[in-house]
Amino acid sequence: xxxxxxxxxxxxxxxxxxxxxxxxxxxxxxxDLFTEDAWYWIPSNKDHYDPNTHVSxxxxxxxxxxxxxxxxxxxxxxxxxPQSRTRHLITNVKVLEREEYSxxxxxxxxxxxxxxGIQTIYSGRFEHKLRIYGHSWKIASKKVELINNNEFLxxxxxxx
Amino acid sequence: xxxxxxxxxIKEGSVHGDVYTDEIIFQKEMKNIFENTWVYVAHESEIxxxxxYKTTIIGTNPVIVTRDSDTDEIHVVFNRCRHRAATVCxxxxxNANYFRCAYHGWTYANNGDxxxxxxxxxxxxxxxxxxxxxxxxxxxxxxxxxxxxxxxxDVPSLEDHLGHARKxxxxxxxxxPDGIALNAGVxxxxxxxxxxxxxxxxxxxxxxxxxxxxxxxxxxxxxxxKINFSKMHKNEKIRDLxxxxxxxxxxxxxxxxxxxxxxxxxxxxxxxxxQVRITRPISVNKTYVSLYPxxxxxxxxxxxxxxxxxxxxxxxxxxxxxxxxxxVGFDRVMxxxxxxxxxxxxxxxxxxxxxxxIDEDGIITATSSDEVSARALYxxxxxxxxxx
Numbered sequence: 195x196x197x198x199x200x201x202x203x204x205x206x207x208x209x210x211x212x213x214x215x216x217x218x219x220x221x222x223x224x225x226d227l228f229t230e231d232a233w234y235w236i237p238s239n240k241d242h243y244d245p246n247t248h249v250s251x252x253x254x255x256x257x258x259x260x261x262x263x264x265x266x267x268x269x270x271x272x273x274x275x276p277q278s279r280t281r282h283l284i285t286n287v288k289v290l291e292r293e294e295y296s297x298x299x300x301x302x303x304x305x306x307x308x309x310x311g312i313q314t315i316y317s318g319r320f321e322h323k324l325r326i327y328g329h330s331w332k333i334a335s336k337k338v339e340l341i342n343n344n345e346f347l348x349x350x351x352x353x354x
Numbered sequence: 355x356x357x358x359x360x361x362x363x364i365k366e367g368s369v370h371g372d373v374y375t376d377e378i379i380f381q382k383e384m385k386n387i388f389e390n391t392w393v394y395v396a397h398e399s400e401i402x403x404x405x406x407y408k409t410t411i412i413g414t415n416p417v418i419v420t421r422d423s424d425t426d427e428i429h430v431v432f433n434r435c436r437h438r439a440a441t442v443c444x445x446x447x448x449n450a451n452y453f454r455c456a457y458h459g460w461t462y463a464n465n466g467d468x469x470x471x472x473x474x475x476x477x478x479x480x481x482x483x484x485x486x487x488x489x490x491x492x493x494x495x496x497x498x499x500x501x502x503x504x505x506x507x508d509v510p511s512l513e514d515h516l517g518h519a520r521k522x523x524x525x526x527x528x529x530x531p532d533g534i535a536l537n538a539g540v541x542x543x544x545x546x547x548x549x550x551x552x553x554x555x556x557x558x559x560x561x562x563x564x565x566x567x568x569x570x571x572x573x574x575x576x577x578x579x580k581i582n583f584s585k586m587h588k589n590e591k592i593r594d595l596x597x598x599x600x601x602x603x604x605x606x607x608x609x610x611x612x613x614x615x616x617x618x619x620x621x622x623x624x625x626x627x628x629q630v631r632i633t634r635p636i637s638v639n640k641t642y643v644s645l646y647p648x649x650x651x652x653x654x655x656x657x658x659x660x661x662x663x664x665x666x667x668x669x670x671x672x673x674x675x676x677x678x679x680x681x682v683g684f685d686r687v688m689x690x691x692x693x694x695x696x697x698x699x700x701x702x703x704x705x706x707x708x709x710x711x712i713d714e715d716g717i718i719t720a721t722s723s724d725e726v727s728a729r730a731l732y733x734x735x736x737x738x739x740x741x742x
Contacts, residue, residue, distance in 0.1 A: 274675030
């Protein structure tokens, strides 16, 4: 079987690039990282509930993710006025699965968000499915497992 | 502010800003409202089997809602050990025949009865074990699967309390082929503001085309149909159903949920979109909100999944609608309320007072951009709050 051979450093570099698009407000560039059949998922209450039978904080198809970004860029998304400043820190990168054209990658994150004078720390685990796309990768799915996904959360209108 | 006079805080068509910011008023709300009227605690589907339980709060009192292991009866008991007050149940939901306090081991059956404690030799015959069970909330009644409890004995029957709102709860309870279930988890969010802001916002169509303009622009781009809000408000009605409850009847689909109405059951229960909404006062400026998507029993997984996706589109901590309410409707209002030294510290709720109609049942109706719902809320609020 032809497994994807790739250096962990390359994957890390990809995840760091993705995070810097978010931290620098380059949302269109961020969107371009996703495949057309991608989903972006933030489970609610537990990490492993089935989104078909259980509510999620976000369970976006690519279409809804496009809409999410469109809204953020519309100038009318009051939930982001004032805008959040964020820094994503990504560590503990691990390849969970290698398939012929894709990889499943786990990483831990800390996201510090500053908004309305308040700094909030979010932490958890990302699970990315990356698909080979030319000489690089595209995100076929991104799951965000917040450690506080069963707590009463604040305004999550920024992108994680 | 020890001598706060409630009747001075509500005028016809306006509410004083202190109602949202004063600690003493908050404490009085907990006593006079939350400990003095029916409060929703759970839906039967959340404790479907013998021994199932759910923890929640009534006002600021932690309670456990249980289904008796032997009789299937529903009990609501205080989550407080009779010995040294530690909570005896730590989980949000589960199944247990007994609750054992981890402090000194006092153990209670799930109907609240004290069944034993370690080293019983320290208590003689004068210790009446029968009187030392978990304290029961005095009134518990169920309407269409919705379980309510009252800390006061002195309340009308639940049916009378719900009054004109009953037929809308009947509608909600029968939306699925085999009824409904709240078994799809919960959206939880909080804000640093007063609980009534969220309750009022539950029926306030006046803000839709402003605060949520980006959402409705998005829908218009997708469907090619732009909502004419001015026309919509003329067609739609808001009704004061009495006892603090109110109803907003939608004219068509706003793209945010399945119910054809929003319903507020005083003081803190709402039916909105496809959700049951509970607004929990934590302190005068801290509120927890829980949204339980209503799942249709007997419907396909696909149908329920599509309800969930629609709900998530507008509601929840990252929903396109909720986040704008959090910023504009709560954060900015709480900030603005700090401007107090101007002798005009009043909130306007008079819109549409000049065009209210009253039918033979006493139901007050006006159009959907009118503040009928807020006036209904504060009528009942004042009735309960002026009592000593």
